[in-house]
Amino acid sequence: SQTIHQWPATLVQPVGSPLSLECTVEGTSNPNLYWYRQAAGRGLQLLFYSIGIGQISSEVPQNLSASRPQDRQFILSSKKLLLSDSGFYLCAWDRGRNTGELFFGEGSRLTVL
Amino acid sequence: QKEVEQNSGPLSVPEGAIASLNCTYSDRGSQSFFWYRQYSGKSPELIMSIYSNGDKEDGRFTAQLNKASQYVSLLIRDSQPSDSATYLCALHTGGFKTIFGAGTRLFVKA
Numbered sequence: 001s002q003t004i005h006q007w008p009a010t011l012v013q014p015v016g017s018p019l020s021l022e023c024t025v026e027g028t029s030n031p032n033l034y035w036y037r038q039a040a041g042r043g044l045q046l047l048f049y050s051i052g053i054g055q056i057s058s059e060v061p062q063n064l065s066a067s068r069p070q071d072r073q074f075i076l077s078s079k080k081l082l083l084s085d086s087g088f089y090l091c092a093w094d095r096g097r098n099t100g101e102l103f104f105g106e107g108s109r110l111t112v113l
Numbered sequence: 114q115k116e117v118e119q120n121s122g123p124l125s126v127p128e129g130a131i132a133s134l135n136c137t138y139s140d141r142g143s144q145s146f147f148w149y150r151q152y153s154g155k156s157p158e159l160i161m162s163i164y165s166n167g168d169k170e171d172g173r174f175t176a177q178l179n180k181a182s183q184y185v186s187l188l189i190r191d192s193q194p195s196d197s198a199t200y201l202c203a204l205h206t207g208g209f210k211t212i213f214g215a216g217t218r219l220f221v222k223a
Contacts, residue, residue, distance in 0.1 A: 032209065043117065043201070044157070044213040051209070059210065090156055100145045100205025104156040 002027035006091050006105035013112055019064075019078040021108045023091030026072065031093040033074040034102065035066055038088040050074060086112045116140060117214035119202050125220045132189040134217050136202030139183065145205040146178055148187045151216065152198045161187060192221045 003026045013019060025031050032051050036044040046059045048066035056066050063082060067075045074091055088109050092102040118137045126132045134148075145164050149157035163169045163176040163185065175188040185204075189196055199216040206212075 034209075034211075036213075041121070041215065043215040044203075046210055046212075049209045057209065098207075098209060099162075100147065100203070100211045101159055101162055102157075102211055103159065107156040109154075 002103070004091060004093055004103060004105040006108050008108060009106060010109045011111070013081050013110065015083055015112055016080045019076070019081055019085070019110070021076040021089055023074040023105055024072055025093050028093070028095070029071060031072065031095070032098060033068065034092040035074065035076050036090045036092060038090060044090065048076070081112045083112050086110055116212050117202055117204060119214040119217045121215060122218040123220050124217055125222060126192050127222050128192060128194060130192050132192045132196065132219055132221070134187040134200050134219065136185045136214055137183055138185070138204050140204070140206055141183065143204040143206050146176070146185045147203040147205070147211070148176060149201040149203060150198045151201055157201055194221045194223045197221045
């Protein structure tokens with residue numbers, strides 16, 4: 001069966017520090033992968049998606065970046081965090097059929113102080 | 114106008130009652146519609162998908178879609194305290210973007 005994992009689960013970072021969140025998918029190949037952010041009381045905002053290794057599309061211009069170094073690995077990064085980067089970061093995958101059905105990892109809760 | 118609108122709630126229903134959650138959307142080109150359940154502090158979980166007008170039933174859950182009115186709803190029959198969560202309405206327009214509403218909090222009283 002397919003599973004998706006994210007880490008770290010929780011982190012507290014000072015403003016201006018770097019960030020790296022990692023997501024891996026098991027049990028499937030060539031998935032479409034997504035990074036969403038959920039701010040308190042708001043809907044999920046799509047940040048990046050990837051249809052393959054090295055292929056990244058950005059939905060929202062900001063100080064975050066994403067990379068896909070391997071088929072089943074998706075990384076979200078920042079060189080310098082802002083207070084507004086706080087939120088619940090969710091990695092998701094679909095079955096590659098682009099139906100819109102998403103399956104989420106456990107999430108990474110980031111607090112920037 | 115937001116792309117997907119939901120009443121934030123909380124919607125409070127007694128155990129055993131029917132909970133009715135509603136969602137409206139603005140993009141008439143939307144093709145697929147989803148309901149996700151999100152427990153506090155957890156990630157969303159897909160519970161229903163609906164693609165054509167009408168009703169779709171899965172156990173205690175029924176999704177209803179009316180594309181002419183740009184309206185989608187979720188009915189939960191025989192509500193249980195374990196159904197207490199935030200329910201996210203989402204839609205897909207055919208690209209790689211699934212758009213989510215802010216969610217409706219449901220509280221089922223024992």
